[in-house]
Amino acid sequence: MRVDVLTIFPEMFTGFLNTSIIKRAREQGILTVNLVDIRDYARNKHRSVDDYPFGGGPGMVMQAEPIFLAVEALLPGAGAVRPPIILLSPQGEVFNQALASELAGQERLILICGHYEGVDERVRQFLVNREISIGDYVLTGGELPAMVIIDAVTRLLPGVLGDPAGATEDSFAMGLLEYPQYTRPRSFRGLEVPEVLLCGNHEQIRLWRRQQALERTWRRRPDLLAKLELSPEDRRLLADIIRRAGNEDLPGE
Numbered sequence: 633m634r635v636d637v638l639t640i641f642p643e644m645f646t647g648f649l650n651t652s653i654i655k656r657a658r659e660q661g662i663l664t665v666n667l668v669d670i671r672d673y674a675r676n677k678h679r680s681v682d683d684y685p686f687g688g689g690p691g692m693v694m695q696a697e698p699i700f701l702a703v704e705a706l707l708p709g710a711g712a713v714r715p716p717i718i719l720l721s722p723q724g725e726v727f728n729q730a731l732a733s734e735l736a737g738q739e740r741l742i743l744i745c746g747h748y749e750g751v752d753e754r755v756r757q758f759l760v761n762r763e764i765s766i767g768d769y770v771l772t773g774g775e776l777p778a779m780v781i782i783d784a785v786t787r788l789l790p791g792v793l794g795d796p797a798g799a800t801e802d803s804f805a806m807g808l809l810e811y812p813q814y815t816r817p818r819s820f821r822g823l824e825v826p827e828v829l830l831c832g833n834h835e836q837i838r839l840w841r842r843q844q845a846l847e848r849t850w851r852r853r854p855d856l857l858a859k860l861e862l863s864p865e866d867r868r869l870l871a872d873i874i875r876r877a878g879n880e881d882l883p884g885e
């Protein structure tokens with residue numbers, strides 16, 4: 633996958649792109665990130681790309697022209713099929729795992745990072761074809777949201793994770809929060825790993841994990857559970873969880 637990132641702070645991406653799984657994905661040629669400095673498309677000697685808002689008000693607004701020029705330089709030849717051209721914005725559709733999977737199916741993404749008070753509305757109206765928010769809060773710029781999206785999408789690309797099953801069992805991938813994880817030592821300060829995980833019986837472990845995932849989701853994110861199509865086994869497990877919760881305080885929460 634190729635991702636073009638339009639930003640006025642390309643240096644913010646240095647650590648992110650050169651660390652851990654994202655670094656490896658780039659080295660393996662699975663991910664290519666092209667950082668475009670929007671200032672390279674400013675038509676003034678100060679390379680400024682923002683100006684005061686028409687109508688007054690606080691802060692500065694990023695101008696449309698350098699952003700249009702930067703995108704046009706990436707996509708020469710009008711009329712070609714356009715990749716998703718995404719404006720990062722707190723006003724966009726809210727990013728989630730389903731959207732990450734959808735974007736992971738694309739060959740190319742263009743991400744536009746706003747800054748200051750945001751970008752000239754004409755970018756939103758006439759240049760981008762998608763607007764994505766990473767949550768209901770306001771950040772100083774679109775750079776962190778761009779990294780969030782690149783990270784979530786990259787780990788879904790074939791070949792990126794050593795064990796692809798990891799991503800399919802993650803929270804949200806199957807509509808549930810993930811079951812609890814443990815590693816060595818078996819006993820830490822007298823705190824023991826659940827016995828079932830040591831028994832070597834794969835079916836028992838699978839069932840325990842499913843029950844834990846259902847219980848966590850039921851307690852913490854019942855909204856997710858409401859959207860899920862439950863199997864007969866899930867219904868049985870859930871009925872048991874709810875019955876026990878009615879009788880006693882479930883341990884460990």
Ligand SMILES: C[S@@+](CC[C@H](N)C(=O)[O-])C[C@H]1O[C@@H](n2cnc3c(N)ncnc32)[C@H](O)[C@@H]1O
Binds near residue numbers: 751766
């Ligand atoms: C300070 S914000 C501008 C907020 C804008 N004045 C508003 O109220 O919608 C500056 C830039 O940060 C980015 N940004 C801030 N919060 C974001 C979020 N939750 N999701 C995605 N991008 C965000 C956007 O690119 C935005 O243009």
